[in-house]
Amino acid sequence: MQTKPFRIGTRGSPLALAQASETRARLMAAHGLPEEMFEIVVLSTTGDRINDRPLTELGGKGLFTQELEEQLLSGDLDFAVHSSKDMPTKLPDGLRLAAYLPREDFRDAFIGRTAPTLTALPDGATVGSSSLRRQALIRRIRPDIDVITFRGLVDTRLRKLSEGEVDATLLAYAGLKRLAKEDVVTELLDPADFPPAPAQGAICVENRIGDARIDTLLEAINDRATYDAVSCERAFLAALDGSCRTPIAGYAVCEGDHMKFSGLILTPDGGKEHSIEVEGHREHAETLGRKAGEAVRVAAGTDFFEGWS
DSSP states (O other): OOOSOEEEEEOSSHHHHHHHHHHHHHHHHHHTOOGGGEEEEEOOOHHHHOOSSOGGGTTSGGGGTHHHHHHHHHTSOSEEEEEGGGSOSSOOTTEEEEEEOOOOOOOEEEEESSOSSTTTSOTTOEEEOSOHHHHHHHHHHOTTSEEEOOOSOHHHHHHHHHTTSOSEEEEEHHHHHHTTOGGGOSEEOOTTTSOOOTTTTOEEEEEETTOHHHHHHHHTTOOHHHHHHHHHHHHHHHHTTOSTTSOEEEEEEEETTEEEEEEEEEOTTSSOEEEEEEEEEGGGHHHHHHHHHHHHHHHHOHHHHTTTO
C-alpha cells in the first residue's frame, strides 16, 4: 500500500498548475484517495525561463519537458503532467505517455482589440503569435497582416494586447477555458479553415516504462477516445518530422469505433500547402496518422521543405 504521496511533476505557469490540479482531482475521485496523497512538484523548464526568443532559435518542444523528464528518469517524480502539444514526438528512452484526460475544445481562439474577427482586421494590422502554424494560417487567410512573434504566459500576452502592442492575438481555447478566461475570446476559429496543432486541447501524463504501480494508477483516468485521437495526430506529426520549425496542423475525431483525420502542412508564408483527409478504425489510430503523414510528405516533395525544415 502507498504510504507516501505520489509526486506529480509540472511546470509552474497558471495553466500548467491548473492541468496538474485537474489530474490530481481525477485521480482522487478514481481511487478514493485524499488530496494529501498527491504532491504537486513545480519545476522551471528552459522554455519557461527564456521567453524573449522564438522556440525555433532555442531547440523546439523539448525545452518545456526536459527538466521534468530528467526527474522522472531519476525516480524523483512518479509522473508528470503536460500539455500534449508541447511534447516532442520522440520521448527519452524509458518514458511513455500513459494517459490522456478527456480532451477540451481543440479550436483556436481569436482575441481582437481593434476588430472582433480575423477577417475584419484592418489592412496592415499586426497580430502576435508564437506558433509557426498560426502564423502561416493567418498569412494564408490574410496575407496583408503583419505577424510578429509573441511569447509569454497567457496573462502576459493578454496584457501586451491590451497595451496596444498588437491588434490581435490567438490562443488555444482549451487553455483559456481551463483558466476561466473564455470571456476574452472575440472569435472561435473553425477548424475546417484554421485547423489546430496536433494534440491541442489534450492533457497527457508521462511516466516510466515498466512502472506497473503507476501504470495501474493512471489507467483509471485515461480517456480512450482522446488517447486514440492524439496518438493518430502525433503519428502524423512524427512522419513529417514535426517540430517547432514546421507549420503543421491536424486533428482526429472519434465516432464510435471509427476515426476521421484531417491534416495540413504549410510553408511559413502560408502560400503553399498540402492537405489530407483519411478515416479508418480507431484501433489503427497510429497507423492511420503515420500513413497520412507519409502521403503528405510524398505529395509535397523535397522542394517544399527546403529552406525551412
